Amino acid sequence: MIFKPQKYSIADRSGVPFIDSDEINSLIRDTISDKKQVLEIIEKSLDKNRLTLQEVAQLINATDTDQIELIKEGARQLKEKVYGNRIVLFAPLYVGNMCTNDCQYCGFRTSNKNALRTTLSDSQLIQEVKALEDTGQKRLILVFGEHPKYNAQYIADVTRKVYSIKKGNGEIRRVNINAAPLSIDGFRTVLESKIGTYQVFQETYHPDIYKTVHPSGKKSDYDWRLTALDRAQEAGIDDVGIGALFGLYDWRFEVMGLVRHVNHFEAVYHVGPHTISFPRIQYASMFNIDKSHLVKNEEFVRLVAILRLAVPYTGMILTAREPEHIRNDVIRFGVSQIDGGTNIELGGYSENKHDQNINREQFTINDNRSLNEVIDELVVNGFIPSFCTSCYRLGRTGEHFMEFSVPGFIKRFCDPNGILTLAEYLEDYAPAETKEKGYKLINDKLLTLAKDMDIEPIEKKIGLIKQGKRDLYF
Numbered sequence: 396m397i398f399k400p401q402k403y404s405i406a407d408r409s410g411v412p413f414i415d416s417d418e419i420n421s422l423i424r425d426t427i428s429d430k431k432q433v434l435e436i437i438e439k440s441l442d443k444n445r446l447t448l449q450e451v452a453q454l455i456n457a458t459d460t461d462q463i464e465l466i467k468e469g470a471r472q473l474k475e476k477v478y479g480n481r482i483v484l485f486a487p488l489y490v491g492n493m494c495t496n497d498c499q500y501c502g503f504r505t506s507n508k509n510a511l512r513t514t515l516s517d518s519q520l521i522q523e524v525k526a527l528e529d530t531g532q533k534r535l536i537l538v539f540g541e542h543p544k545y546n547a548q549y550i551a552d553v554t555r556k557v558y559s560i561k562k563g564n565g566e567i568r569r570v571n572i573n574a575a576p577l578s579i580d581g582f583r584t585v586l587e588s589k590i591g592t593y594q595v596f597q598e599t600y601h602p603d604i605y606k607t608v609h610p611s612g613k614k615s616d617y618d619w620r621l622t623a624l625d626r627a628q629e630a631g632i633d634d635v636g637i638g639a640l641f642g643l644y645d646w647r648f649e650v651m652g653l654v655r656h657v658n659h660f661e662a663v664y665h666v667g668p669h670t671i672s673f674p675r676i677q678y679a680s681m682f683n684i685d686k687s688h689l690v691k692n693e694e695f696v697r698l699v700a701i702l703r704l705a706v707p708y709t710g711m712i713l714t715a716r717e718p719e720h721i722r723n724d725v726i727r728f729g730v731s732q733i734d735g736g737t738n739i740e741l742g743g744y745s746e747n748k749h750d751q752n753i754n755r756e757q758f759t760i761n762d763n764r765s766l767n768e769v770i771d772e773l774v775v776n777g778f779i780p781s782f783c784t785s786c787y788r789l790g791r792t793g794e795h796f797m798e799f800s801v802p803g804f805i806k807r808f809c810d811p812n813g814i815l816t817l818a819e820y821l822e823d824y825a826p827a828e829t830k831e832k833g834y835k836l837i838n839d840k841l842l843t844l845a846k847d848m849d850i851e852p853i854e855k856k857i858g859l860i861k862q863g864k865r866d867l868y869f
Contacts, residue, residue: 703729
């Protein structure tokens, strides 16, 4: 199916592409910000209202130290208000790194002759999933290179296989996908395998920079990639994830591009993206980019806080590309999902490898902690580690998810379900020390929840978990 021009545009600008570089650059260049405006914008966001592009530009141009601190504090408050103190955990599982694209920042690029090309066999896939289940993982994102071998039917078959693999109390309850854009029919095929979220990152929203860093392969088609998740929506996949690779171009432009992309989804499909990702470029085999736009740590914290305020209801993903100390800092300002126990080498989980081989990886990861080490630190810092999948499995996705998340009702489910999945982890996988810390945090959290809700149903389900029942949720 060929998209008509209006599919590329938001409702109030019929016939005009929804990413307009001149518009974005003029807003960045000409918007003036002061403390009073910043406070008003933060207050609007704390009321769980999505910000306009103009307001996002004002936050971007708030460079005074006091204003930046206000933005960060506003993001912290908003995260607590909408999502509470839970952090959803997942793991990436690389299925195959064959690729026909030549992305200049990626170790999988087709011209990289040093890359060790692998596609997991069925037996290798089973070993990887069982190794992940042995650590307590319940949520995976499957990652595929862009290659004819990894077509829609292949992705669907792998997804079904992953769901079928069980070991002890271990099972994967949600499989998300990070793979090439598909046709509408292709997305329908993948949807039938009961995937969770389908991620397609634009990498950079600037068309000229996009052409420079994507010189060949199907990914060089900017429009095909930009409209990928429109096709997913048309196919019935209402949980989609967007992202930009920060460091390819001016971070301010990419933040604006992400927000404009959100505008588009809301205008055309009446639903925003389920998640936004904001990875920073890390070293890769045959790495070959202009480094002038690499994002500094302080800029990274700012952009995360601004995105949190800009789109209050959308999940935000922070990955192990970042080192532990950066993750511990940034997580406070609006992050709702992180990976833990991450290994991005093909076959790396079952091999239990800790030393990275850059020729077997897409990029370098900088947080090599085990899943339990990540969970233990989250607990110590007062966060509820969550493996919850209830919204996806009960149909609270797309517009239905928006109905709960925009007014903040989703927190009523997130906190109890996060507690239940943490209790499962503590019973099945945690060392004694982590288990003790985890149940202390659960008890403290229940005392807090008791002020606003009846906690007896939660306590009853925790008791059932201790007796051996699994997969309980609200």
